[in-house]
Amino acid sequence: MPGTLIGMVGASPQKVAVFGAGYVGLVTGACLASLGHRVIVRDVLADRIEALRRGDVPIYEPGLDELIAGNAERLRFTTDVAEAIEGADIVYIAVGTPPTYSGDADLSAVWTVVDELPQIERRTVVVMKSTVPVGTGEKVRHRLDERGLQHVGYASNPEFTAEGTAIRDFLGPDRIVIGSFRDEDGEAVEALHGGVDGPVVRCDVASAEMIKLAANAALMTRISFINEIANVCEATGADVVRVAEGIGLDRRIGPAFLRAGIGFGGSCFPKDSLALKQLAANSGYHFQLLNAVIEVNELQKRRVIGKLHSHLGPLRGKTVTLLGLAFKPHTDDIREAPSLVLAGRLLAEGADVRSWDPVVDGTALHGVEIADSPEAAAAGADALVLVTEWPQLADVDWVAVGATMRNRLLIDGRNMLDPETLRSAGFVYEGIGRGPGTGGGS
Numbered sequence: 267m268p269g270t271l272i273g274m275v276g277a278s279p280q281k282v283a284v285f286g287a288g289y290v291g292l293v294t295g296a297c298l299a300s301l302g303h304r305v306i307v308r309d310v311l312a313d314r315i316e317a318l319r320r321g322d323v324p325i326y327e328p329g330l331d332e333l334i335a336g337n338a339e340r341l342r343f344t345t346d347v348a349e350a351i352e353g354a355d356i357v358y359i360a361v362g363t364p365p366t367y368s369g370d371a372d373l374s375a376v377w378t379v380v381d382e383l384p385q386i387e388r389r390t391v392v393v394m395k396s397t398v399p400v401g402t403g404e405k406v407r408h409r410l411d412e413r414g415l416q417h418v419g420y421a422s423n424p425e426f427t428a429e430g431t432a433i434r435d436f437l438g439p440d441r442i443v444i445g446s447f448r449d450e451d452g453e454a455v456e457a458l459h460g461g462v463d464g465p466v467v468r469c470d471v472a473s474a475e476m477i478k479l480a481a482n483a484a485l486m487t488r489i490s491f492i493n494e495i496a497n498v499c500e501a502t503g504a505d506v507v508r509v510a511e512g513i514g515l516d517r518r519i520g521p522a523f524l525r526a527g528i529g530f531g532g533s534c535f536p537k538d539s540l541a542l543k544q545l546a547a548n549s550g551y552h553f554q555l556l557n558a559v560i561e562v563n564e565l566q567k568r569r570v571i572g573k574l575h576s577h578l579g580p581l582r583g584k585t586v587t588l589l590g591l592a593f594k595p596h597t598d599d600i601r602e603a604p605s606l607v608l609a610g611r612l613l614a615e616g617a618d619v620r621s622w623d624p625v626v627d628g629t630a631l632h633g634v635e636i637a638d639s640p641e642a643a644a645a646g647a648d649a650l651v652l653v654t655e656w657p658q659l660a661d662v663d664w665v666a667v668g669a670t671m672r673n674r675l676l677i678d679g680r681n682m683l684d685p686e687t688l689r690s691a692g693f694v695y696e697g698i699g700r701g702p703g704t705g706g707g708s
């Protein structure tokens with residue numbers, strides 16, 4: 267797929283600076299270069315920039331290595347602000363906005379970028395890609411004005427790509443949202459996307475900021491909704507897989523994001539839900555539904571521990587293997603991943619924790635033994651917990667794996683595997699929301 271994306275010139279070429287060489291900045295930079303623009307990506311991490319200059323891409327995102335290599339003539343990397351800004355028509359801000367201790371978004375990296383912009387003489391548009399609270403654009407606008415940069419435009423162009431499919435999402439988006447104070451700034455951002463096939467939503471800056479937060483909240487609400495239905499299914503003997511299929515066929519509902527599991531994680535949903543909750547609270551509004559969505563998700567991650575207890579009793583001295591560490595397949599991102607919560611809880615209960623993941627370097631998980639295959643991770647274990655639905659797990663020989671285990675128990679946290687296959691391999695199988703007698707229980 268990525269081979270077809272290299273050098274597809276669609277828009278009139280512009281010079282673009284991207285601040286932040288993370289998941290979003292690199293995908294944005296590489297995709298814009300593939301559209302024919304001249305792009306320079308700036309990061310404060312010298313090691314990261316050095317690696318990118320050598321052709322080593324510091325994150326795992328399918329197709330990104332090839333896209334960067336294939337567009338090398340239009341894509342440069344620097345740590346130097348002046349070099350990045352020199353001649354830029356558009357300046358993207360794609361730095362991290364992690365949560366503070368209170369749950370509010372930490373905008374310090376955003377403010378650093380705004381404050382380190384030099385006295386730009388030419389007409390340039392600063393475009394916010396980072397996810398920020400509603401009202402941030404207005405504050406940035408004021409700051410630019412205070413610094414004598416009234417001629418510099420400002421637009422909000424939030425990112426909706428999902429890790430694992432980010433390049434496809436960027437170049438074939440469901441929509442491109444562009445909020446601006448002045449029409450010409452929005453037009454400049456829209457023109458940059460020439461060659462990208464997707465509807466464009468043009469609006470004011472505050473609405474663009476809210477669209478991003480509200481879209482994430484809607485997706486999280488669906489996940490927590492189906493997870494609660496799953497929990498009621500467990501208590502009543504229904505099978506959530508069939509239930510989701512049955513409700514998802516209703517055109518008013520649709521099938522997406524109705525897969526029950528052990529909760530959402532990642533670098534966006536958890537922090538963006540907290541940021542929206544705090545944004546509402548700071549404005550005097552108690553966002554009751556969102557609070558429930560967050561709480562359901564926290565409890566959902568921990569339900570696996572209860573399932574392990576019910577089969578194994580106390581976990582001290584038991585070996586539990588986590589299959590998958592990434593918050594979802596096709597990424598190496600473990601920020602806020604359910605695996606972190608599970609590993610922490612299991613270690614706290616005295617269990618020996620092992621894990622396997624095809625791309626995550628698990629060294630950050632202190633006390634967790636890392637194996638290089640699902641088979642090696644499972645040998646001698648008392649239980650397996652499928653945490654991330656990596657496609658490799660569909661090809662595992664469960665009969666052979668079961669024969670090496672001390673106890674054949676598998677908790678399928680993503681309802682990925684066929685219960686019958688596991689059961690006939692001698693496993694006690696338990697999914698999420700698949701009560702006994704529904705094909706999913708033990």
Ligand SMILES: NC(=O)c1ccc[n+]([C@@H]2O[C@H](COP(=O)([O-])OP(=O)(O)OC[C@H]3O[C@@H](n4cnc5c(N)ncnc54)[C@H](O)[C@@H]3O)[C@@H](O)[C@H]2O)c1
Nearest residue numbers: 285286287288289290308309310361362363375396397425
């Ligand atoms: N990861 C996703 O899939 C995704 C999707 C949609 C939106 N977002 C949002 O996009 C933003 C970026 O997310 P990410 O996952 O790419 O973050 P990231 O942590 O992977 O990357 C951020 C990068 O910005 C760099 N940086 C910090 N200060 C800088 C500065 N002054 N100048 C230049 N670079 C600087 C950091 O060193 C880091 O490399 C966040 O607001 C996030 O919520 C992320």
